[in-house]
Amino acid sequence: MSKPNIKSLDMMKFTAMVPTREEKIAAAPAKKLPELKSYKANELAAALHPTVQHLVVAEVIDAAPDVKTFVLKADAEAGTKSLAYFSAGQYLSLSLKIGESTITRPYSLSSSPQEALEGKYMLTIKRAGEGLVSNFILDNWKVGEKVTASAPLGVFTYELLRDAGTVIGLAGGSGITPFRSLAKAIADGDEDAKLILLYGSRTLEDAVFQAEFKELEKSCDKFKLVNVLSDAEAEGCEHGFITADLIKKYAPADEDYSIFMCGPQAMYNFADKEIATLGIRRKFVRHELFGEYRNPEKDADFPKGKEGKYTLSVKMAGKEFTIPCTSEESLLVAMERAGIAAPAQCRSGICGYCHSQLLKGDVYVPKSVDGRRLADLQFGYIHPCITFPVSDVSIDVPPARTV
Ligand SMILES: Cc1cc2nc3c(=O)[nH]c(=O)nc-3n(C[C@H](O)[C@H](O)[C@H](O)COP(=O)(O)OP(=O)(O)OC[C@H]3O[C@@H](n4cnc5c(N)ncnc54)[C@H](O)[C@@H]3O)c2cc1C
Ligand code: FES
Known part of the structure; x- marks a missing residue:
């Protein structure tokens, strides 16, 4: 029997929260709070x-x-x-x-x-x-x-209100890790979803958690594993890459399903095109890019002839640094190489934690990972983790608030 957690609570009960709180406040005596070193609510929030x-x-x-x-x-x-x-x-x-x-x-x-x-x-x-x-x-x-x-971060999570009842998980290489967590959470009764996991690896020996996944398949009818091997053939496994046809083979034919994809950039480049042919609603396709954006100079829209080495000026916490940078590496990596502890969490343009102002210069931001809002574009804000210099550049970076 799993322990209760926030996801297993009856959400409708929360609709009564405001009137209940107002009643309690009205009924409480009008006396000053005791002066404690710390309060339970604060301790819980910090935990x-x-x-x-x-x-x-x-x-x-x-x-x-x-x-x-x-x-x-x-x-x-x-x-x-x-x-x-x-x-x-x-x-x-x-x-x-x-x-x-x-x-x-x-x-x-x-x-x-x-x-x-x-x-x-x-x-x-x-x-x-x-x-x-x-x-x-x-x-x-x-x-x-x-x-x-840090505290646990990120939004690559299953949400009942947004996602379909069946999730087709596409995992490549180390992108399998969040799916182990999700498979276990489903088996524990902490997530109310069905997971069909298409796990791409070169060979079966490269695939992790195999014994555990097999056990989970036996004990939980809401979880199914399909190994997809690119460089080998093995009984019970699919061979090749994760294509639209393979997704259709395992996905429910007559109901909506969500696709959760997690893996390296090479997997995205291939799988995104395949998924586009399935005609799935946008909200049902979720991504977690595992790793930094690579080889920006190979992108078709990278400014021609702007590959090279440049100078980066950084204003941060009242200090100014002038350091080398190159169009091959993000501004974040340039700062880290120079020993500047710049803020970063996801390192892939999603969380907004590295949000900084571009004061001067030209940069290239790959479209596929550019999650900036219109206001950011208008007022010159960038995410250094996915921004590449194509001239000498000057930026204003907020100091890191946490790890
Ligand atoms: C949300 C998320 C979850 C992830 N989860 C996992 C996971 O569960 N398991 C897993 O294995 N991976 C995971 N990854 C990938 C992981 O974060 C790393 O990208 C991966 O481990 C490779 O990092 P690396 O430093 O070894 O290699 P690289 O990222 O290749 O490191 C090299 C980078 O550092 C730069 N660099 C080189 N020298 C220096 C220097 N001296 N100073 C500063 N920078 C330098 C390089 O230019 C390059 O950008 C996840 C990624 C994301 C975004
Ligand atoms: S670190 Fe998350 S957007 Fe840059």
Whole structure:
């Protein structure tokens, strides 16, 4: 029997909240609040939405070649008594000091919300080629390692009011992590949805959580796994890429379904075109881009002849820095390389946390990840995490408020 949580509450009860509160206020004696060091409501708010979470690695599990799962617990010694609750699909923004740079990276929680209530988070991290942070974590994190993380963040979550009853999950590579969380949340009764997971990997050996997914399939009739192997053939698996035909094969024929897609940019470039042919309503297609925007210079609309090295001037917290940058890397990466701890969470243009003002210069922002509002465009605001310089540039950056 799962523990109650906010998603299993009867939402209609909330409609009576305002009149009930007004009645209670009217009936309360008109006396001053006792002067306490802290109030319960504030303590609860801080536990649910901490600005920072101090965690410690409790276990390291080899999940597949070059993939490890890190089990994290609250680090009471450092000031975090319990883990913040979350919705399946959310991520933590980790803050790490590597050399002279303070760098953040988002990692989805692969554990379920129930597991957070039991005192553990899990992050499953894949080595990304020459990748700076993934390699650092896989090579250095051992049991006892202290980790600084944000509260759970992100909107890649299932919402009853918006999403269809059946979710077709499209996972590529490490993009499988939020789906483990969602599958477990469904099995625990914390999410009321059906999940059909099309999991793309090169071979079956590269696919993580296999034994666990098979067990979940047996115990929960709302979850189905389909392995889609690009470089191998295996019994019971599909071969090739995740195409529109493959989605149609597993999706319900006579009712709406939502598509949740999570994986690297290469997967999006292919799958987006396939999904467009299905004629699904826009609100039923959800994305989480796993990783930074790559190779902007290869985009058809990248300003011709503007590839090159430039100078970036940064105003931040009353200080000014002048640093090198290149059209190949985002303004955020240029700042991190120079040791400037600029604000960042999702690093993919979604959360708006890095929102900064462009004071001077020309930049390129890829259309597919440009989530700015009209007012941002009008008043010259940018998201440095997905903005690439095409001249010398000057920006005003707010200081990082949290990790
Ligand atoms: C919401 C979200 C959830 C994610 N969840 C997961 C997950 O569950 N599991 C997982 O494995 N991955 C996940 N990712 C991807 C993850 O955040 C990283 O992108 C991935 O681990 C690769 O990071 P990396 O630093 O190893 O490699 P890269 O991103 O390739 O790192 C290189 C980047 O750092 C820059 N760089 C190089 N040297 C320096 C330097 N000295 N200083 C500063 N910058 C430098 C490079 O230009 C490049 O942009 C998620 C991404 C998102 C957006
Ligand atoms: S860090 Fe989220 S939009 Fe830039």
